[in-house]
Amino acid sequence: MTEKAKRRRKLSYEILGLFAVCFAAALVLFFFLIFFGIGVAEEYCWENGIPLDEEALYRLDGFVFSVSLAVSVIFFAVLFIVLFGERLAYIGTIIKGVDILRGGEMGYRLPLEGNNELTALAEAINYLSETEAAVKARERGLKEEKEALIRALSHDIRTPLTSIIAYTELLSAKENATAQEMSEYFSLVEKKAGQIKSITEILLDGGKRNVEHFENARLLIEQLVCEFEEALEESFTLKVDISACAAFAGSFDVQEMRRIFDNLISNVQKYAAHEKPVELTVENGERGLTVRQKNAVKKNAHQAQSYKMGLYSILRIAQNYGGGAEVRQSEDEFEIIITLSNL
Amino acid sequence: MFTSLDLLVVVSMGIIAATFLSLMLMFLLKNQKAKRVFFYIVVALGVYVSTIGFRIGITGFIEQVVLAVLAALMSVGAFVLERAAGGDGKKLRIARIIAAAALVLGIISALFI
Structure with a gap:
């Protein structure tokens, strides 16, 4: 009392x-x-x-x-x-x-x-209304978070799905696809379908992560950078540098890392100018892992909602690792710096 | 049938009771609007009893006249102070005390001298 x-x-x-x-x-x-x-x-x-x-x-x-x-x-x-x-x-x-x-x-x-008792009554009513307001605010926050997660994951499902559809259309247009091309196609479909499945599982499980420990996480980074290059080298000049990323141990959710890179690839494909090189740097140090991606911006590029969703998705994933994503953008240039701290 | 003495007794008792009541309510009420209403009642009563004392005393009782005039001036002064206070709690309290003193002085000049 x-x-x-x-x-x-x-x-x-x-x-x-x-x-x-x-x-x-x-x-x-x-x-x-x-x-x-x-x-x-x-x-x-x-x-x-x-x-x-x-x-x-x-x-x-x-x-x-x-x-x-x-x-x-x-x-x-x-x-x-x-x-x-x-x-x-x-x-x-x-x-x-x-x-x-x-x-x-x-x-x-x-x-x-x-x-007196009337004052106590007024205090109790004030306390109840404050508590209810706080509960309602929390509910609103949770609802917004849930909707944002669903939007982000739905956006991330689209990227692998788009790859499957694009490759399928390409092969359908070809009269005689070789056995190697078919094999590559099946391999891509299998990989992208796996990604879609993982993202769907996250959606159904309410955002549960699947974190694995890697004794040498540099190998994972190399794999992801390789996929980045494969997706963009035909259309863009690339400048990739992972020399500052030494071998290191760390815990990652592979699908999350894949989603980061898929979103970077997707944004480059939609908004990057072809005249200038697309840069990607990965380094690790005291702050953790830092991924820097920079490109020139297409003239009159209209940045759709999906662009913001992609960056939002990257930010949410980086926050899972106690890090963040900083975007520096001007009319001509775009740069994103992703930091992952708790590995 | 009431005689003039009966009426005199009733009226003077009524004035005293009204004085006592308005003074108590002016100081005991917490609501500021109600306090202000009773302040104005006290000021009005103070001026009224001062005029009674003045009219009685003008026939030859100089002390009564002086007290009545003083009480009336204090009542008016209290009113002016209250208007000029602009919400200042200290000035309002002083105005109320002056109005109360003016009313008591007016009662003394009208009924006790």
């Missing part, structure tokens, strides 16, 4: 105290009026030469007493009703506040007056 709660006065005691004060004031007024009334009457009679015999005095005393009593009773009633009404008006304030909260304005807080 808080200090304030311990010192809390009971409303009934407050009302009793109020009654006592009003009664005491009325009593003082009553006696004051009796002495004052008799004094005024005697003064008036003396000044006007009116004799006061016993009967007249008796009648006068009775009259003064009755009037004093009546005035004191009215005085007590008015004083008590006004002061008591002020206490009760707080109940009206609380009811009004509850109506406002019920109307959906969860930011409203009831004013706290006094230190």
Whole structure:
């Protein structure tokens, strides 16, 4: 129990105290009026030469007493009703506040007056509305996170699917595909289908990761860089440098790393200018693993929503490794620096 | 049938009761708007009882007249201070105390001298 709660006065005691004060004031007024009334009457009679015999005095005393009593009773009633009404008006304030909260304005807080049960009630209502607002905000946050995850994963499914469709169309257009081309096709379909399956599993499992430990993670990086080169070398001039990435041990979710590189490939294919080389640098150091990708931007390139989704997807994956993704963009150039720290 | 004495007693008791009531409510109420209303009632009562005291005293009782004029001036001063206070709690408290003192002084000049 808080200090304030311990010192809390009971409303009934407050009302009793109020009654006592009003009664005491009325009593003082009553006696004051009796002495004052008799004094005024005697003064008036003396000044006007009116004799006061016993009967007249008796009648006068009775009259003064009755009037004093009546005035004191009215005085007590008015004083008590006004002061008591002020206490009760707080109940009206609380009811009004509850109506406002019920109307959906969860930011409203009831004013706290006094230190009794009504104050405790107002504090409790404020606490409940704060808690509900916090719960609703958390729910909204979780819902937004879930939707963002679904959007990102859906976007990432599109990249391997696009590869399968493109290669299928290419082979369908060819009259006589060789056995090697068919073998490469099946290999690609198998790899990309595996990627789609992994991403679908993440979607169904609510974002569960499959982290593996690599004694020499440089081999994984080399594989991914190789796939990056294979996807882009026909259309772009590439400058790839992984010399600053020494052999190192680390834990990775392979599908996540693949998604990073797929998104980089996808963005280069859509928005990079062909005239200038596309750069990719991978290095590891104290900050962890850093992947830098830079390219010139096509003139009049309209960056669709999928571009933002791709970068968002990269950022979310980097955050899983305690890192981040920094984008530096101008009209002519694009650069992204991805840092993975907790390996 | 009420005599003039009865009426005098009733009216003077009523003024005293009204004075007591408005003074208590002006100081005991927490609501600022209500406090302001009773402040104006106290000021009005102070001016009223001062005029009673002045009218009685003008027939030859100089102390009564002086007290009545002083009470009236204090009531007006309290009102001016309250208007000029602009929400300053200290100035409002001083205005209320001056108004209360003016009313008490006015009652003394009207009914006790």
